[in-house]
Amino acid sequence: MSKIIRIGTRDSELALWQARTVQNALEKTGHKSELVPVKSTGDLNLDQPLYEMGITGIFTKTLDVAMIKGEVDIAVHSMKDVPTALPKGIVEAAVMKRASNKDILVHKGTEFLENGVGTIATGSLRRKAQWLHRYPNHKVVDLRGNVNTRMQKLKDNDWDGAIFAAAGLERIDLKPENFLDLNWMIPAPAQGAMLIVANEKDTYCRETIALLNHRESEICVHIEREFLKVLEGGCTAPIGALARIVDNEVYLKGALFSLDGTKKIEVDKKTPVSQVENFGKEAALEILNKGGKELMAEIKTVLK
CATH class of the missing domain: 3.40.190.10 (Periplasmic binding protein-like II)
Known part of the structure; x- marks a missing residue:
């Protein structure tokens, strides 16, 4: 057939x-x-x-x-x-x-990063929380729409920059010259x-x-999504996770942030590829036991 x-x-x-x-x-x-x-x-x-x-x-x-x-x-x-x-x-x-898992900043000049004052656009709670964690004096504004729409909105407004997934811009050849790799930002589970x-x-x-x-990609994104599922419990929250396979070992970095970026609870773990069952779940439970349960309750209250 x-x-x-x-x-x-x-x-x-x-x-x-x-x-x-x-x-x-x-x-x-x-x-x-x-x-x-x-x-x-x-x-x-x-x-x-x-x-x-x-x-x-x-x-x-x-x-x-x-x-x-x-x-x-x-x-x-x-x-x-x-x-x-x-x-x-x-x-x-x-x-x-999987393509690139990175977040990038498309900007109009990077002077504002040294000045301590700036306005960044993103529609993602995860990106907003991580940006404010690193730059607490910056303002973050909401940005919605498909990739083309968001890029146009960045041009039309007096924002200093906007955060995008590198993979999305690369796929449709929209990645400009004026960007910074945000290597410190933990991507969304399964990004790219x-x-x-x-x-x-x-x-x-x-x-x-x-x-x-693609088996290797499948293993990594399933670990990240398991981490997300155990943590979020059906609630949107600033959660980042990235799993990588190096020499038959899986390395997982995950984090939960408060909405304003002031709190960060993270985990860094590794396990053999042959023992990945429940690996994401175990990492998420570590986060919950380190104060994540209370932080998730706070987030749910704010987002109701």
């Missing part, structure tokens, strides 16, 4: 790039596909901060519904946007090879990774998409 696989995707330039990348990869395995673009709730409402909209799944929900209705066969997501618990009937089919999901009952698509899976 063979069929034309319908690839569900958001209709932003970056999302379409990701979907075409999957389409090209499928073509190399001898499978035909077509793109089915849709607009998500997160793309339609640019006036409200994500955490106020209930960020969990805001960019994936529309595609989930399309898949459950049978309008698309698979969907392609930036994995960091995907809730740690997938809807009933939808399963992970493949994690593509693309996830393909499929209908649980669609054996053909699941077996076909499994051919595209």
